[in-house]
Amino acid sequence: xxxxxxxxxxxxxxxxxxxxxxxxxxxRIESYSCKMAGDHKKLFKIxxxxxxxxxxxxxxxPRSMMVANSPSKSYSQSSEGEGPLxxxxxxxxxxxxxxxxxxSFSPDYDFSHAKSEEFSREHSLRWVVSTIDGNLSASNEYxxxxxxxxxxxxxxxxxxxxxxxxxxxxxxxxxxxxxxCLWSFNYFFFNKRLKRIVFFTCYAMGMTYCVESSALxxxxxxxxxxxLE
Numbered sequence: 001x002x003x004x005x006x007x008x009x010x011x012x013x014x015x016x017x018x019x020x021x022x023x024x025x026x027x028r029i030e031s032y033s034c035k036m037a038g039d040h041k042k043l044f045k046i047x048x049x050x051x052x053x054x055x056x057x058x059x060x061x062p063r064s065m066m067v068a069n070s071p072s073k074s075y076s077q078s079s080e081g082e083g084p085l086x087x088x089x090x091x092x093x094x095x096x097x098x099x100x101x102x103x104s105f106s107p108d109y110d111f112s113h114a115k116s117e118e119f120s121r122e123h124s125l126r127w128v129v130s131t132i133d134g135n136l137s138a139s140n141e142y143x144x145x146x147x148x149x150x151x152x153x154x155x156x157x158x159x160x161x162x163x164x165x166x167x168x169x170x171x172x173x174x175x176x177x178x179x180x181c182l183w184s185f186n187y188f189f190f191n192k193r194l195k196r197i198v199f200f201t202c203y204a205m206g207m208t209y210c211v212e213s214s215a216l217x218x219x220x221x222x223x224x225x226x227x228l229e
Contacts, residue, residue: 018139027202057116180209
């Protein structure tokens with residue numbers, strides 16, 4: 001994967017730093033070209049060597065289905081009528097998602113052993129946008145940024161053409177699995193035609209934990225000091 005620089009995304013990322021009465025919210029949006037090179041090529045070779053004959057691997061149910069706790073239109077019935085069939089992903093696309101995580105969180109985390117079951121395909125763009133807006137709207141500062149944010153993402157990746165995936169790891173694999181994290185999300189907007197992925201990751205850390213933690217970042221401490229003046 002190759003990181004694609006974007007001055008628009010850089011400006012938005014600088015603004016995706018909110019503080020509410022209960023939490024500190026941090027987010028970033030990054031664009032990557034789906035071109036295999038270096039570590040990504042090695043990863044894909046290992047995945048092919050370890051894989052069984054079937055190229056397709058099972059994904060977890062969409063987050064929208066789990067949240068709503070109701071049947072999803074994205075699931076089809078088996079020929080015997082035994083119930084819904086799960087979404088699947090091919091190895092190459094899965095390697096794109098894993099390589100994106102490795103590039104985005106490098107060098108602190110390695111997701112090379114992530115399994116397909118840790119990912120979901122989200123079939124409703126409207127649901128994903130609504131969920132992201134809902135989380136970020138905890139801060140009033142997000143409202144004036146919202147239109148610019150989605151316009152920039154659409155310009156970069158053409159949202160109407162995208163397959164959308166989410167990464168939902170267990171606590172051991174979660175880069176935001178530390179104490180004090182209230183919520184987090186990781187969404188991939190994948191445009192096959194453009195051979196590009198836009199990755200949107202965000203988390204909220206409880207204010208109490210931030211104040212008590214010795215790991216509180218210097219820039220956050222400066223922001224908190226400014227807010228008290």
